[in-house]
Amino acid sequence: MSAAATPTTAIPAVSTPDPAGTAATAGTVMSGAAAPAPGPAPAPSRRGPGWGGVTGLVALGMLLSSGATLGGVVAYDQLSGSDLAPIVQEAPVSSAEARPAALSSGEDADWARIAELVGPSVVAIHVSTGSGTSQGTGVILDEQGTILTNNHVVEGAQGVEVTTSDGLSYPASIVGTDSITDLAVLRMDSAPGDLQPAAFADSTTVEVGQPVMALGTPLGLRNTVTTGIVSALDRPVTASGEESDGSDTTYSSAIQTDAAINPGNSGGPLVDAAGQVIGINTAIAGIPNASGQAGSIGLGFAIPSNTATMIARQLQEDGTAEHAFLGVTSKDGSSSEGGATHRGAEVVSVEQQSPASEVDLREGDLIIEVDDVPVGGAAALTGVVRGLEIDSTHRFEVVRDGAVQMLEVTLGVRPS
Numbered sequence: 001m002s003a004a005a006t007p008t009t010a011i012p013a014v015s016t017p018d019p020a021g022t023a024a025t026a027g028t029v030m031s032g033a034a035a036p037a038p039g040p041a042p043a044p045s046r047r048g049p050g051w052g053g054v055t056g057l058v059a060l061g062m063l064l065s066s067g068a069t070l071g072g073v074v075a076y077d078q079l080s081g082s083d084l085a086p087i088v089q090e091a092p093v094s095s096a097e098a099r100p101a102a103l104s105s106g107e108d109a110d111w112a113r114i115a116e117l118v119g120p121s122v123v124a125i126h127v128s129t130g131s132g133t134s135q136g137t138g139v140i141l142d143e144q145g146t147i148l149t150n151n152h153v154v155e156g157a158q159g160v161e162v163t164t165s166d167g168l169s170y171p172a173s174i175v176g177t178d179s180i181t182d183l184a185v186l187r188m189d190s191a192p193g194d195l196q197p198a199a200f201a202d203s204t205t206v207e208v209g210q211p212v213m214a215l216g217t218p219l220g221l222r223n224t225v226t227t228g229i230v231s232a233l234d235r236p237v238t239a240s241g242e243e244s245d246g247s248d249t250t251y252s253s254a255i256q257t258d259a260a261i262n263p264g265n266s267g268g269p270l271v272d273a274a275g276q277v278i279g280i281n282t283a284i285a286g287i288p289n290a291s292g293q294a295g296s297i298g299l300g301f302a303i304p305s306n307t308a309t310m311i312a313r314q315l316q317e318d319g320t321a322e323h324a325f326l327g328v329t330s331k332d333g334s335s336s337e338g339g340a341t342h343r344g345a346e347v348v349s350v351e352q353q354s355p356a357s358e359v360d361l362r363e364g365d366l367i368i369e370v371d372d373v374p375v376g377g378a379a380a381l382t383g384v385v386r387g388l389e390i391d392s393t394h395r396f397e398v399v400r401d402g403a404v405q406m407l408e409v410t411l412g413v414r415p416s
Helices: 111-121 305-318 378-386
Strands: 015-018 061-064 070-072 076-080 083-086 122-129 132-140 146-149 157-163 169-178 183-188 211-216 224-239 250-257 269-271 277-286 300-304 328-337 340-350 366-370 393-400 403-410
Touching: 111 122, 111 132, 111 211, 111 224, 111 269, 122 146, 132 277, 146 305, 157 183, 169 305, 183 305, 211 277, 224 277, 224 378, 250 277, 250 378, 277 305, 300 305, 328 366, 328 378, 340 378, 366 378
Parallel strands: 070 132
Antiparallel strands: 061 277, 070 122, 070 211, 076 083, 122 132, 122 157, 132 146, 146 183, 157 169, 169 183, 211 224, 211 269, 224 250, 250 300, 269 277, 277 300, 328 340, 340 366, 366 393, 393 403
């Protein structure tokens, strides 16, 4: 078992066991409703049908974005002007098969046309729980009525109903859930014959500054779209669940956007200028008001599409998902050399017969980068590792004894 340690940023410190093989810190939480003001606080929680407790992130609250949500998407070729043609492609696809993200400027994107064409891939999710009801968003994956959404949207569900863009509602069943990545797959019990699946872009091709659109039902306002840009990549987002050992804590290396995302956008898509899904909206940062609730302040977060499709494929197979495993316990750390300071995930311990031990990762090593993705701390390392494929090989940049060196690590399977 790995455990998290105290973060270096000026936010409430939270330590969380991490059986995935890397440690992480709090400071980000999936978006929801009641958010306490920044200050000493317990670990963020996803308890309840749609709203979760939070901690601060640089004096901001991070919230689970369920409650009333809606979203979905289909991909389109960017041809010329407003001439967009649907891509015939069922989702999810592997990252190797996915198309590159569209990087055209906001002036080139015909958002009205994209919103019109994407709409049929959007479903609203209505969830009945033992304590009431909540709503969420879903993205249609295939013509059989398979739907991708957030785990926290359907957590505790006793009944699920989905509503398509034409206003017709259908009962649905949960195929599988994964609290570790906050993803879930549903399937309509009796799907209509005219469903329009979404298509997904390769999230590794997403760039900071590219235009994007978020779809959903923020604050209960169905069929709402907002536009903005990708404002950052690889943001560590964490939220603890209900397990006391932290085994269901969510860690994401998220896409950050300034497209307005509010409570109600959970499970909805973030799409590029061609209408392709590049992420599943899942979290917002907010400054809580007097009631403890918060809205968009231009900092929203989405699970990258490659991670979402990887987990969705597994959930469709047998209802469960496995995750990549490194095999270290880490904490936020730093190392100085030549007048400069590196910040990263400091290895506290290494599990025997783990991928980390096989490449001689050692106690005291500072992991600062994975495949050119900066690792600023323990949470960032966990988010990056959990978004990678099992048995895939990656380049880890490590500071050891004041010198930077590279290690190639083939990730294993996280022990159950």
